[in-house]
Every structure is written in structure tokens, then in C-alpha cells.
Amino acid sequence: MKAVQAYRFALDLTPVQERAVLAHAGAARVAYNWALARVKAVMDQRAAERTYGVSEELLTASLSWSLPALRRSWNAAKDGVAPWWRECSKEAFNTGLDALARALKNWSDCRSGKRAGRAMGFPRFRSRRRSVPSVRFTTGTMRVEADRKHVVLPRLGRLKLHESARKLARRLDNGTARIMSATVRRDGGRWQVAFCVEVDRADRTPGCPGSVVGVDVGVTHLAVLSTGELVDNPRHLAAAQTRLRRLGRALSRKTGPDRRTGQRPSQRWARASARLGRAHARVSNLRRDGLHKLTTRLARTHGTVVVEDLNVAGMLRNPRLARHITDAGFGELRRQLAYKTAWNGGRLIVADRWYPSSKTCSGCGAVKAKLPLSERTYTCTTCGIILDRDLNAARNLAALATGMDTAGSGPVTGRGADRKTRPGGLVATKRQPGTANAGQTGTVPPQGRTTDHMLARAH
Numbered sequence: 246m247k248a249v250q251a252y253r254f255a256l257d258l259t260p261v262q263e264r265a266v267l268a269h270a271g272a273a274r275v276a277y278n279w280a281l282a283r284v285k286a287v288m289d290q291r292a293a294e295r296t297y298g299v300s301e302e303l304l305t306a307s308l309s310w311s312l313p314a315l316r317r318s319w320n321a322a323k324d325g326v327a328p329w330w331r332e333c334s335k336e337a338f339n340t341g342l343d344a345l346a347r348a349l350k351n352w353s354d355c356r357s358g359k360r361a362g363r364a365m366g367f368p369r370f371r372s373r374r375r376s377v378p379s380v381r382f383t384t385g386t387m388r389v390e391a392d393r394k395h396v397v398l399p400r401l402g403r404l405k406l407h408e409s410a411r412k413l414a415r416r417l418d419n420g421t422a423r424i425m426s427a428t429v430r431r432d433g434g435r436w437q438v439a440f441c442v443e444v445d446r447a448d449r450t451p452g453c454p455g456s457v458v459g460v461d462v463g464v465t466h467l468a469v470l471s472t473g474e475l476v477d478n479p480r481h482l483a484a485a486q487t488r489l490r491r492l493g494r495a496l497s498r499k500t501g502p503d504r505r506t507g508q509r510p511s512q513r514w515a516r517a518s519a520r521l522g523r524a525h526a527r528v529s530n531l532r533r534d535g536l537h538k539l540t541t542r543l544a545r546t547h548g549t550v551v552v553e554d555l556n557v558a559g560m561l562r563n564p565r566l567a568r569h570i571t572d573a574g575f576g577e578l579r580r581q582l583a584y585k586t587a588w589n590g591g592r593l594i595v596a597d598r599w600y601p602s603s604k605t606c607s608g609c610g611a612v613k614a615k616l617p618l619s620e621r622t623y624t625c626t627t628c629g630i631i632l633d634r635d636l637n638a639a640r641n642l643a644a645l646a647t648g649m650d651t652a653g654s655g656p657v658t659g660r661g662a663d664r665k666t667r668p669g670g671l672v673a674t675k676r677q678p679g680t681a682n683a684g685q686t687g688t689v690p691p692q693g694r695t696t697d698h699m700l701a702r703a704h
């Protein structure tokens with residue numbers, strides 16, 4: 246099967262190379278900001294003309310927001326706007342214009358209701374200080390050197406990798422991979438190159454095709470499996486978080502920037518801020534590593550993986566839960582399981598959001614009316630079973646898959662195998678809280694909320 250996947254490697258740039266990459270990233274930002282300013286100017290002009298009562302056909306012509314059109318107008322104006330444009334690859338300007346074209350499309354799709362998910366704001370100008378420097382190459386020579394420790398990119402030349410690129414190099418050598426683009430960006434104080442690669446993956450079957458595993462993502466553990474296994478958070482994560490808090494306190498004692506008084510940050514603040522940034526990056530690296538190891542193991546071992554469809558966006562709005570949820574990376578776990586089960590020939594089942602996996606007894610099936618989050622053990626009043634709350638939920642999820650196989654239907658949403666035929670269909674029309682189907686819960690849609698999501702799902 247063909248799959249598009251990313252290979253990301255840390256880079257060891259020389260100071261000269263770092264300046265070259267920063268120049269390209271800056272060029273991308275200049276093109277982005279210039280095009281955004283033009284788009285805004287035309288929009289404001291048209292709005293003003295409308296207030297004077299100018300008829301629609303006599304208004305200033307609107308700009309096309311497509312990438313080719315933005316590129317054409319940039320090429321016509323670049324001699325005046327950026328007379329130094331020859332110093333950078335044209336891919337740099339393309340990076341910025343492409344980002345703007347996509348941002349504008351997302352915004353307009355969101356306004357016209359074509360785009361699901363949270364409301365998108367209108368694109369904003371990018372600042373040198375706040376934005377992440379990044380440049381993407383889509384054409385030209387992009388290859389991994391034979392020593393597998395260097396990559397060659399257009400204009401930037403030969404860059405040393407911090408780690409071996411052997412996994413990508415092997416695929417490139419035997420012809421099962423084709424590099425489509427390469428992005429160089431700075432992430433948490435470290436430069437990285439990400440290759441977007443079209444890979445021809447061999448068909449696989451999971452180690453135990455018949456086995457079913459329910460996964461309950463927990464707060465104290467990374468996950469609890471229906472097999473009774475508790476998957477711990479990666480080691481060092483707690484230690485890294487202690488350090489994070491300490492660095493945060495140290496930063497707050499130093500003189501930071503202040504917009505109101507025009508106070509510039511001190512050198513010590515800048516250094517402390519960089520330290521804190523690196524510590525944040527380390528925490529997120531540890532978390533991502535633990536999550537990837539877990540999802541790869543699950544997808545390679547079990548034929549069917551069952552997870553819950555958690556309302557992550559809604560839960561993040563609860564400030565007391567937010568930190569724990571982002572810690573565990575609930576949404577990311579599901580996203581990884583979706584593509585990894587597809588790669589490994591397994592399937593992922595996502596239980597309906599309203600399925601009471603925690604409140605149901607995995608022994609006798611009795612459902613409790615209430616189960617506060619503080620209650621960590623499940624005690625059934627009907628059959629007297631006593632077990633860990635998360636383990637109980639994981640067992641219920643696993644039982645859901647077995648029930649679905651025999652009954653053919655149930656309160657579940659199939660995923661994985663049928664993802665190919667309906668790409669993103671179910672993801673895009675995710676139900677929002679307050680728009681439940683009638684009969685499932687008694688939630689009434691709040692005033693003024695449309696039920697688009699529910700209707701889209703009913704098709």
C-alpha cells in the first residue's frame with residue numbers, strides 16, 4: 246500500500262548554514278506578510294467602496310487567493326518589495342505564499358461552513374520573534390548521502406544530520422520511497438529536517454490477528470489495556486516536569502519584555518527563556534516517544550484495537566483536566582492508532598462518545614448512574630466485582646468489539662480499514678457536545694447553536 250509519511254531528523258548546522266536557513270525562513274515571512282497586507286488592503290478598499298454605495302461590478306477587483314495567483318503577483322512585485330530576492334531560493338517565497346493561501350482557504354471554508362472543527366481566525370502577520378523559522382523545498386535535489394549522515398538540499402547544500410538516516414536511505418535505495426518535499430525548521434531550539442515521503446509499504450498482518458484489546462487512556466498512567474497491563478508514562482517525564490516548573494519560576498524573576506512600558510527583555514531573561522523552551526521541547530519529545538512506542542506495539546500485536554471517542558476539545562476547556570489531558574496526548578493516541586492499524590492490517594474501533602465505558606460493569610453489564618472522577622476503583626453493587634476504574638473501562642471497550650462482530654452493529658464507529666474509502670469522513674463530521682442524536686442522551690442543543698454536525702453525520 247502507498248502511504249505518505251514523514252521522516253524527521255535532527256540537524257547539526259554550522260553557523261554559516263544556520264544563517265542561510267534563517268535567511269530563507271525570513272524570506273518566507275516577508276512574502277507571507279507582503280501578500281497578506283495586499284489581501285487586506287483590497288478587502289478594506291472593497292468594504293469602504295460598498296459603504297459609499299458603489300455597485301458590485303464597479304468595485305476594486307478582488308484578488309485571487311490561490312497559490313498560483315499569489316505567486317504571480319509576488320513575482321511581479323518582488324523587485325520593488327525585496328530587491329535581494331536572488332539571494333534566496335524561490336522555494337522560500339513559495340513557502341510563505343503557500344502558508345498564506347492555505348490559511349485564507351481555511352478561513353473562508355470555515356466561514357462558509359465547509360470546514361469542520363473550531364472556528365478559524367483571519368490570518369495574522371508573522372513576527373520575526375514569535376514565528377517558528379521554517380522553509381520547505383518541493384523541487385530540486387533532495388537526497389540522503391551514501392554515508393547516511395548527511396542530506397543535500399537545494400541552495401543550502403550538504404547538511405550534517407545529528408542522527409543516522411538509515412531507515413529512509415534503505416527505502417530510497419531499494420526504490421520503495423520517493424521524497425516529495427523537505428522542510429527545515431527550528432523546533433524547541435533545535436534544527437530539524439522533515440522529509441515528506443511517498444512510501445510503498447509492504448502488506449503486514451498483526452502478530453495476533455484475532456486478538457482484541459481495549460485501550461483506556463488514563464490520567465495516572467499513559468494507558469490501561471484490557472489485558473490488565475498498565476502502561477506507565479515514560480520514565481524521566483516527571484523529573485523533566487519538575488525541572489520545567491523550576492525554570493518557569495526562574496524566568497519569572499527576570500526582567501521580561503513589557504509592551505505597555507516598552508521594556509526590552511534582559512539578556513538573562515532571554516537565556517532563561519531559551520532554557521525553558523528546551524525543557525518544554527524535551528517533555529514533549531519524551532511524551533511523543535512513549536506514545537509512539539505504545540501505539541506501534543498495539544498496532545503490530547493486536548488485530549483489533551478499541552478506543553474511546555473522547556471529546557478532547559471540550560475537555561481541554563475544563564482547566565482542571567486540561568493539563569492532564571495534554572499530558573497524555575489523548576487525541577494523538579487515536580490519530581496514531583488510526584494510521585498504524587491501517588499500515589499493519591489491523592483495525593481500529595472508536596467507541597461512541599456517549600458509550601458509558603467507565604460506568605458499566607465489565608462483569609455483569611450493570612450501568613451506574615453516576616461515577617465521580619475521584620473514584621479510582623470500580624465497585625459493582627449488583628455482582629460485587631471490585632477492580633481498577635480504568636481497567637474496567639478498557640475491558641468494556643474490548644467487549645464492545647466482540648459484541649459488534651456477532652451482532653453486526655452496536656454503539657461503535659468503525660475506523661481503520663474503511664478509512665481509505667471515506668477519508669476523514671467520520672473525523673470531519675465529529676459530533677459536538679450538545680448536538681447528540683435524539684434518544685442517546687437528553688442534552689438539548691444550546692440556544693443559537695446549529696446542528697450542522699449532526700445532520701452531516703446522518704447522511
Ligand SMILES: [Zn+2]
Pocket residue numbers: 606607608609610611625626627628629630
Ligand atoms: Zn457487576
